[in-house]
Amino acid sequence: MKHFINIRIMILSTAAILMTAVFCTLAYYNVLRKEVMDNLKVCARLLSDKMMINGEEALEDYAHDLYDDFRLTLIRPDGSVAFDNVAKIEGLDNHKDRVEINQAMKEGEGESVRRSATINHTNYYYAIRLKDGSVLRTSRESHSMINIFLHAMPLIIIVVIILIIVCYFVSRELIKRLLKPIEALADNIGREDQECPYPELEPVLGHIRKQHHDIVEHAKVRQEFTANVSHELKTPLTAISGYAELIENGLVREEDTYKFAGEIHKSASRLLTLINDILRLSEFDVSVRDDFEMEEVNIYDIARTCGEMMELKAKDHDVTIKVEGEDSFITANKDMMEEIVYNLCDNAIRYNRPGGRVEIIVKDKTLHIKDTGIGISEEYQDRVFERFFRVDKSRSRKTGGTGLGLAIVKHIASIHEAAIHMESQPGKGTEITICFP
Numbered sequence: 001m002k003h004f005i006n007i008r009i010m011i012l013s014t015a016a017i018l019m020t021a022v023f024c025t026l027a028y029y030n031v032l033r034k035e036v037m038d039n040l041k042v043c044a045r046l047l048s049d050k051m052m053i054n055g056e057e058a059l060e061d062y063a064h065d066l067y068d069d070f071r072l073t074l075i076r077p078d079g080s081v082a083f084d085n086v087a088k089i090e091g092l093d094n095h096k097d098r099v100e101i102n103q104a105m106k107e108g109e110g111e112s113v114r115r116s117a118t119i120n121h122t123n124y125y126y127a128i129r130l131k132d133g134s135v136l137r138t139s140r141e142s143h144s145m146i147n148i149f150l151h152a153m154p155l156i157i158i159v160v161i162i163l164i165i166v167c168y169f170v171s172r173e174l175i176k177r178l179l180k181p182i183e184a185l186a187d188n189i190g191r192e193d194q195e196c197p198y199p200e201l202e203p204v205l206g207h208i209r210k211q212h213h214d215i216v217e218h219a220k221v222r223q224e225f226t227a228n229v230s231h232e233l234k235t236p237l238t239a240i241s242g243y244a245e246l247i248e249n250g251l252v253r254e255e256d257t258y259k260f261a262g263e264i265h266k267s268a269s270r271l272l273t274l275i276n277d278i279l280r281l282s283e284f285d286v287s288v289r290d291d292f293e294m295e296e297v298n299i300y301d302i303a304r305t306c307g308e309m310m311e312l313k314a315k316d317h318d319v320t321i322k323v324e325g326e327d328s329f330i331t332a333n334k335d336m337m338e339e340i341v342y343n344l345c346d347n348a349i350r351y352n353r354p355g356g357r358v359e360i361i362v363k364d365k366t367l368h369i370k371d372t373g374i375g376i377s378e379e380y381q382d383r384v385f386e387r388f389f390r391v392d393k394s395r396s397r398k399t400g401g402t403g404l405g406l407a408i409v410k411h412i413a414s415i416h417e418a419a420i421h422m423e424s425q426p427g428k429g430t431e432i433t434i435c436f437p
């Protein structure tokens, strides 16, 4: 990048210098041209005045005092050359067609600039009509535009070389200064107090910071989850291992073996449920809506089936279940819908009180699950949807909870673009509403 900017700056400055040189040459050439022409004009007028007094002899005298490159020509009205201080007049052709002569004959004066035999030079001509109709022409050779440019060339080359060297160091220094705060920022991108060096970078920085923050958060959540999983798996495994060891060492009386086997079975079931929930969640983490099979489902049907299925468990907890509502069709994954209803209904029973009620109501693509249980205080109402968060750990464990049920519900709702709403009062009960789009 640095190299690229450096070269660009050098190319740009060289181009600028060359362009300036061309424009300067052009301007200088124009000034020179005007100067030479004015000079020729003054001489021609002066000489024509002299010729009025002294006749054509004045030409000879005048030519005598002139520089070598200054040419005087007298042309008769018919175009024949009567005098020329440089060339022999015998060899000269008719001059009537020369631009400046033709113009002078018609308008009184004329001028022209023509390329000389050598490319380096240009001929300047000025002609004036005399009283008798003859034309007096003054002319001289001067530098051509190319010549002026070539003259300036060594200077231009030197300036370009100096400029390239200066540009190299200046641009290197500038780029270094420009990039320094950006590099410092890159090293400390995570630090909120690190100020943005350029306002232009503010949106990009905001974006990067957000991404960085998200990545850190994500890593934290992952790490916490892994720690929680290990911890959760450890408890039932320790129990299984402990009971098995006791039996192995013959420390359990014959009649207690069944009880211990029952404990082992309970812990193993718990492990299975836990692993099932964890697998379910990790499956959701890597999937999107299109990965699941969607069909037209009637949530009221699902609610009724679930109500019947949970009847026994409800009875165990001394809770009554009631399913109400009307047919309500949505496009959804049937298994997931059953999972939502089952999880919410299970919670409503497990966190209820003896003699309590659970109501499942389906209406207008909305599922309400209401209980008269222990409720959730306001401060935990958002947190219960986090993985492994439980308000009362021992009650959750005792009733076979994994702390993942509501996290799964939240995921399924989000896959179906459904909104979750929770209303709960400690000691009175909880109502969870899921609105499908």
Ligand code: ADP
Binding pocket: 347, 348, 351, 371, 373, 374, 375, 376, 384, 385, 389, 390, 391, 392, 396, 397, 400, 401, 402, 403, 404, 405, 406, 407, 430
């Ligand atoms: P768990 O397997 O522990 O029930 P969940 O994710 O289903 O895990 O719920 C998280 C926590 O939210 C539970 O441990 C419980 O404290 C609380 N909770 C969930 N549903 C209810 C409810 N209907 N009434 C009261 N508390 C609830």
